[in-house]
Each structure stands twice: as structure tokens, then as C-alpha cells.
Amino acid sequence: MTEAKIGIIGGSGLYKMDALKDIKEVHIETPFGSPSDALILGTLDEVKVAFLARHGRNHTLLPTELPFRANIYAMKKLGVEYIISASAVGSLKEEVKPLDMVVPDQFIDRTRNRISTFFGEGIVAHITFGEPICKNLAQVVADAIASLNLPDVNLHRGGIYVCMEGPAFSTKAESNLYRSWDATIIGMTNLQEAKLAREAEIAYATMALVTDYDCWHPDHDNVTVEMVVANLHSNAVNAQKVIQEAVRQLSTNPPKSEAHSALKYAILTRLDSVPAITKQKLAVILQKYI
Ligand SMILES: CSC[C@H]1O[C@H](OP(=O)(O)O)[C@H](O)[C@@H]1O
């Protein structure tokens, strides 16, 4: 049964959504373990949504420890077709200022040893990932930001998100290397979510909230958690307004997404040769195909 078509993953500073009504907490177990926290089902202006605090509501999970597969699987199980991620990021460009919002369209993966696929154990699939963010969902998010005319917040449409392992922030040499690659922002969480969402045929887009200039900027202090948190507090209210507006748009005009058929040509294994136990494990993801 579909509980919610829209999922929201809240990152650092966004552990709950104040505007959510008719709240129900659901503890979902998955074949990939427990999600970061209970998922919160509720309504935003009468539209059903599922909210998840990425690091847990008390921020107890490191980026490396995040149960990415369980989080996306749980969303899929609830019937989610669109995920909006809200994430804190550092800026790698002068013109992308703290408190600005970025809707990235590309990633560079600098993580290590994170499992980023549901496949294996007798089933092989290779999704297309050249455009890792759903363009149409990204446009809804960016248009929602633009429509709110938030004071002191500039919107940047598109950009490269470097996903690093953490938890320590980057060295200056690394930060300058990413700048030389023309990357726009840096964070520690979104790449795995985007990949797994694509495998689960869920459209995914990010609203990145800029909190700092990382450590490359000669006129700004190196990033600290204190700096991130201070800027997040001023941005968390704006983030919720953006989500509310985007959800309104999505409910009245749900966009098409290539993500929704991502597995159509991705699975190489003949389905009748996939072990029953694997089929069962992935049933929620493979339901259209088995
Ligand atoms: C608190 S600064 C580092 C932390 O913030 C970002 O988290 P999220 O993407 O969940 O908002 C960044 O990726 C790090 O995990």
C-alpha cells in the first residue's frame, strides 16, 4: 500500500519538520537492517509525505555509518516515488555564499568502502548514472526556492557536489584540488542516496544549504561544526518553507522521471536464474519485473 509518494531526507540541522500534521512514526525493518530512525509519516498541506532524519533525530550516526540501503529501501516500501534531500554543504566557489542554496546536478565520489548498490548475491544490474539527479524534480525544488524570494539567499541551479568520506573536514590541498575540478559544493552524504534511489527507481534531488567556505578561502575561517550549526539554524526554517512549496508543486503536477524506469534495461541476469532468497530480499525494488 502506498503510504506516501514523497519522501524527505533531512540532514544536519533538519531533524524534524514542524509543519507536518497527522504524524505517525513507523519503525521499518528491511533486509538491509534498520533505517537511521523511525520514518515519520504525516501531511504537509494535506499531502502525505514520509520524513527521515538522515543521521537520526539526535544526530548519532556518522556519514560513514549511515544505513543508506535501509533508508532508501524503507522509502520504497512506503511507496515513495520522489525524494527531496536537504543537506548542509561547504562552498567551493567564491560566488556560492554561506546561506545560499544550491540544487546540484552532478557528483564526484570521494567516499571509500561504502556499499552503494542493492544488487549482488546472484543478480547483476548496472543503472545509467550519467545524470545522477532527476532533472525534473531538481527543477521543482529550484523553482520552489526561487518562488519564495528568500532574503539573503541566492539560488544556484546546477553544480557539482563532491561527496567525501569524512568525518574530518578536508585539508586545504584537497579543497583546492576540488576547486581545480570546478566542483561547486562539498558534503558527505548525498552520492550513495542518489545511486540507491536510482536503483530503487525513485527520483532524487537535493536542496543543498551552504553553511561555510570549507577551508580554501583566504578571507574566511576554516569550517567548524560551530560555523555549520550557526548557519543551519538560520537556514532550517527556509529549508522547510522550500520543502512545503516543492511538495505542493509535486502533488498537483508530479513530473515524469527517467528514474522511474531505471531498471528497465539495467538488469543483466536472467530473472529465472536469480536465487529465490535474493528475489525475496529485493522484492520491493524488483516488484515491477518479477
Ligand atoms: C555538520 S557538518 C558535516 C555534516 O553535515 C552534512 O550532513 P548532511 O548531508 O546530512 O546535511 C555533511 O554531509 C556532513 O555529514
Ligand SMILES: Nc1ncnc2[nH]cnc12
Ligand atoms: N565544508 C564541508 N565539508 C564537508 N561537509 C560539509 N557539510 C557542511 N560543510 C561541509
